[in-house]
Amino acid sequence: MKNLQKEPIPAISTEEKPGRKMIEIIGLKKGFNNQEVLKDISLQLFSGENLVVLGKSGSGKSVLIQCIIRLLVPDAGSIEVLGSDVNSLNKNELDELRRKIGFLFQSGALYDSMTVKQNLEFPLRRIRKHLTEKEIKEKVNEVLENVGLADALNKMPSQLSGGMRKRISLARTIVIDPSIMLYDEPTTGLDPVTSDEISALINEVQKKYKTSSIIITHDIECAKATADRIMMLQDGEVYLEGKVKDFENSTDPIIKSFFK
Amino acid sequence: MKNLHPVIKIRSFATGKSVKISEKAIEKTQLATEFFSDIGNMAIFIKQIVKETFSRDFEFKEFLRQCYEIGNKSLPLIAITGAIMGVVLTIQSRPALEDFGAVTMLPGMVAISIIREIGPVITALILAGKIGSGMGAELGSMKVSEQIDAMEVSATNPMRYLVVTRVLAATFMVPILVLFADALGLFGSWVGVNIKGDVSLVLFLSQAFSSVEFIDFFPALVKSFFFGSVIGIVGCYKGYNAGRGTESVGVAANSAVVLSSLLVIVVDLIAVQITDMIL
Ligand SMILES: Nc1ncnc2c1ncn2[C@@H]1O[C@H](COP(=O)(O)OP(=O)(O)OP(=O)(O)O)[C@@H](O)[C@H]1O
Ligand SMILES: [Mg+2]
Numbered sequence: 092m093k094n095l096q097k098e099p100i101p102a103i104s105t106e107e108k109p110g111r112k113m114i115e116i117i118g119l120k121k122g123f124n125n126q127e128v129l130k131d132i133s134l135q136l137f138s139g140e141n142l143v144v145l146g147k148s149g150s151g152k153s154v155l156i157q158c159i160i161r162l163l164v165p166d167a168g169s170i171e172v173l174g175s176d177v178n179s180l181n182k183n184e185l186d187e188l189r190r191k192i193g194f195l196f197q198s199g200a201l202y203d204s205m206t207v208k209q210n211l212e213f214p215l216r217r218i219r220k221h222l223t224e225k226e227i228k229e230k231v232n233e234v235l236e237n238v239g240l241a242d243a244l245n246k247m248p249s250q251l252s253g254g255m256r257k258r259i260s261l262a263r264t265i266v267i268d269p270s271i272m273l274y275d276e277p278t279t280g281l282d283p284v285t286s287d288e289i290s291a292l293i294n295e296v297q298k299k300y301k302t303s304s305i306i307i308t309h310d311i312e313c314a315k316a317t318a319d320r321i322m323m324l325q326d327g328e329v330y331l332e333g334k335v336k337d338f339e340n341s342t343d344p345i346i347k348s349f350f351k
Numbered sequence: 352m353k354n355l356h357p358v359i360k361i362r363s364f365a366t367g368k369s370v371k372i373s374e375k376a377i378e379k380t381q382l383a384t385e386f387f388s389d390i391g392n393m394a395i396f397i398k399q400i401v402k403e404t405f406s407r408d409f410e411f412k413e414f415l416r417q418c419y420e421i422g423n424k425s426l427p428l429i430a431i432t433g434a435i436m437g438v439v440l441t442i443q444s445r446p447a448l449e450d451f452g453a454v455t456m457l458p459g460m461v462a463i464s465i466i467r468e469i470g471p472v473i474t475a476l477i478l479a480g481k482i483g484s485g486m487g488a489e490l491g492s493m494k495v496s497e498q499i500d501a502m503e504v505s506a507t508n509p510m511r512y513l514v515v516t517r518v519l520a521a522t523f524m525v526p527i528l529v530l531f532a533d534a535l536g537l538f539g540s541w542v543g544v545n546i547k548g549d550v551s552l553v554l555f556l557s558q559a560f561s562s563v564e565f566i567d568f569f570p571a572l573v574k575s576f577f578f579g580s581v582i583g584i585v586g587c588y589k590g591y592n593a594g595r596g597t598e599s600v601g602v603a604a605n606s607a608v609v610l611s612s613l614l615v616i617v618v619d620l621i622a623v624q625i626t627d628m629i630l
Contacts, residue, residue: 189504196501
């Protein structure tokens with residue numbers, strides 16, 4: 092694999108002190124027409140770590156990370172990302188913040204009408220406008236190689252398998268050099284082998300690009316493979332937070348049902 | 352899912368007896384309420400479109416791409432329909448004119464009906480089906496598969512990138528397609544005239560255009576622009592506001608066609624009233 096040089100992102104220093112808070116959420120609440128999804132969530136994401144958020148389907152995991160980049164607006168609580176309060180930003184400031192966050196959508200969200208190449212160029216052209224054509228081309232090739240799909244350049248998303256789509260959307264997410272990554276169920280719907288490959292990719296991204304990540308999943312294997320720390324959601328609240336072994340050793344029936 | 356309403360009993364004033372209101376009736380009123388709240392939401396949507404249209408970063412490339420998509424893909428359909436309408440209209444009108452011994456008026460009469468009404472309305476209705484459903488389905492599936500969210504986090508305003516470009520493209524392309532349909536309609540009419548006679552194309556056209564005036568032409572063109580924007584707005588509105596499941600893509604496409612066809616007819620009615628008043 093190619094030797095990667097991460098371009099410094101302006102406005103935040105590249106040498107982040109370990110332990111710096113990248114994301115801090117306090118008392119987050121969110122519901123949809125009298126259905127309370129998140130009741131009281133607080134979490135912190137520290138620089139360089141992989142935080143896995145576990146929870147069963149429908150427990151509001153996607154809602155949680157959508158609040159972080161303000162695709163959804165919370166009912167109450169504060170969300171600070173890289174030191175700025177997400178809900179008090181204006182449009183430009185919000186765009187500015189979103190440039191530093193990579194979001195891997197649960198469904199991949201590849202643009203159906205564009206080729207893989209155009210898909211990867213889209214965020215580059217829009218977020219990093221100063222790049223030359225040559226730099227764009229290099230960047231696209233670099234991330235494609237990183238996810239091991241250099242030959243998919245001119246394919247349409249409909250020609251890709253599920254696992255390939257996940258990889259391409261991962262490539263599209265890291266192409267902008269984010270400092271925070273939000274993964275929404277990166278391995279759901281994939282076979283165990285491909286899941287392991289994706290988990291490995293997540294760890295690789297963490298090392299190579301020095302990202303801090305929140306990984307949403309209900310796949311225990313993926314959680315074990317990627318987590319520095321795990322948080323479990325249950326009924327809209329944080330049920331348990333700790334290291335992998337805290338979960339494995341737990342005698343709590345709900346946690347045991349996950350970590351069989 | 353909404354809760355199902357039980358059958359409600361209401362005491363009638365006249366008879367003093369209880370009257371049952373069925374769930375069906377309640378559903379109907381719900382449908383009506385939905386229709387009106389739809390119209391209200393659409394007004395807000397239009398306001399947003401107007402605001403984004405005049406913003407700094409207009410997505411010109413995407414606009415051109417949409418124009419090409421709409422124009423190019425609808426051309427064959429519009430051509431065939433236009434020509435057939437011309438033939439049919441001519442054949443149908445001939446007997447009536449023959450009764451009055453006024454067959455020479457056939458080209459002029461058909462030209463006026465095509466240019467004033469048949470061309471714009473038939474074209475708009477066909478395009479409501481074709482591009483309205485296309486937009487509803489495309490944006491709907493982009494919404495469901497989180498592509499619109501993905502755009503938003505890529506610092507791209509999806510309203511500007513997806514909606515404004517499509518609405519403007521429809522607004523400009525529909526009148527062009529209408530002119531095209533008019534032209535082919537006239538050609539079809541010439542063919543129709545020649546089934547039972549022998550008129551050269553030049554003579555036919557001079558006969559046709561001797562009765563067509565600017566007044567026939569201009570209002571039809573203006574209303575075509577409105578047809579175009581109605582189709583674009585409704586298609587985008589339905590797609591952009593699709594629900595969360597995959598089935599909502601079909602719903603979006605379907606209701607886009609229904610509502611835009613209906614609105615095309617309504618706009619036509621309003622247009623005819625206005626032209627009547629002014630001219
Ligand atoms: N935009 C929305 N509008 C209305 N309800 C929503 C919306 N987004 C989520 N919900 C509701 O919030 C609840 C939690 O949804 P969410 O997608 O966060 O679950 P999840 O934990 O990600 O589940 P899964 O593992 O299946 O993805 C669900 O009941 C869902 O119906
Ligand atoms: Mg989810």
